[in-house]
Amino acid sequence: MKVGIPRGLLFYRFYFFWKTFLEELGAEVITSPPTSRYIVQKGLTYGIEEICFPVKVFLGHVLALVDRVDLLFVPRMVSFYPGEYNCPKILGLPDIVRNLFHLSPEQIIDEEINARNRGMREAEMGLIRLGERFTSNRRKIAQALQKAEKVHREYRQQLQSGVLPETLIDGKQSLLPKEEKVLLLGHTYLLNDSYINMNVIEKINQLGYSIVTPDMVPEDRIRLFLKKVPKPSFWTISNEILGTALSYLKERDPKVKGLVHLVSFECGPDSLVGELIGRWVKKEEQSLPYLRLEIDEHTGEAGLVTRLEAFVDMMRWRDSNLESHFSPFAAS
Numbered sequence: 001m002k003v004g005i006p007r008g009l010l011f012y013r014f015y016f017f018w019k020t021f022l023e024e025l026g027a028e029v030i031t032s033p034p035t036s037r038y039i040v041q042k043g044l045t046y047g048i049e050e051i052c053f054p055v056k057v058f059l060g061h062v063l064a065l066v067d068r069v070d071l072l073f074v075p076r077m078v079s080f081y082p083g084e085y086n087c088p089k090i091l092g093l094p095d096i097v098r099n100l101f102h103l104s105p106e107q108i109i110d111e112e113i114n115a116r117n118r119g120m121r122e123a124e125m126g127l128i129r130l131g132e133r134f135t136s137n138r139r140k141i142a143q144a145l146q147k148a149e150k151v152h153r154e155y156r157q158q159l160q161s162g163v164l165p166e167t168l169i170d171g172k173q174s175l176l177p178k179e180e181k182v183l184l185l186g187h188t189y190l191l192n193d194s195y196i197n198m199n200v201i202e203k204i205n206q207l208g209y210s211i212v213t214p215d216m217v218p219e220d221r222i223r224l225f226l227k228k229v230p231k232p233s234f235w236t237i238s239n240e241i242l243g244t245a246l247s248y249l250k251e252r253d254p255k256v257k258g259l260v261h262l263v264s265f266e267c268g269p270d271s272l273v274g275e276l277i278g279r280w281v282k283k284e285e286q287s288l289p290y291l292r293l294e295i296d297e298h299t300g301e302a303g304l305v306t307r308l309e310a311f312v313d314m315m316r317w318r319d320s321n322l323e324s325h326f327s328p329f330a331a332s
Ligand code: SF4
Pocket: 052, 053, 054, 055, 087, 088, 089, 090, 187, 264, 266, 267, 268, 269, 270
């Protein structure tokens, strides 16, 4: 049975988990191609007004798969961290896809995955129900789950060591190592899809910096700093962005010279998170330069490059100013 996984939203987080699980259950996994102009345009045509750019792109990926597979894989990812949720647009994704593409229940895998109340044990129940679409053999499902979890752990470890998802998934060339770094914040589907972010990672690298993303920060560090936020958000990915930002503002790594935050136009969680980070940055003494870049279908590459170049100038200016400020030879 051919199962199609659209390359959007939580794809860059769970691709290897989903692929391994489905293949162990006997499915043939087909992935939509990397995002392209065609996919974006198709997604915009299908997208309803109120939805954000990443969901529109996801719909373009669905369209690239829908006639090629027996089943579309769009699980309802309610929560993958205890006590938290995913954004409502991610929760409603199976309904959006089913209605827009007129799919019957037999054409879509939309089981609920929910770790909100009882953590991974609860999420596993959803995965077992999902597995039962392929086999009634519970032992086989449990083994598939075990293997998928192992592969997922290894994938996350590689990301933490600095490898990018597109390198692991598509064999994309790794970045050149650089001494100085930029902390790049944002949702996994903005940071890791180089078409929709207009190759921002490569551009920062060409301007002379390595990057650090929330995927590269150990989860316990993110969670430790998140505890310092009086009222964290309801949404896991937003919390990971907040925890990462705070950890680098409070415990400085002298090699990290600035923060770039990719946000999505029409994203409620991003507007809140962006505002909070902006305020923290302003409150810090000798704070790091902070650039917020809004991404949507109208964002132009030339404008993005100009803003990045100006940001690099600002980071260098700040560095040389701080140095001269603390130099024993500086004029008093
Ligand atoms: S968090 Fe924002 S960008 Fe992500 S799906 Fe929700 S609204 Fe869209």
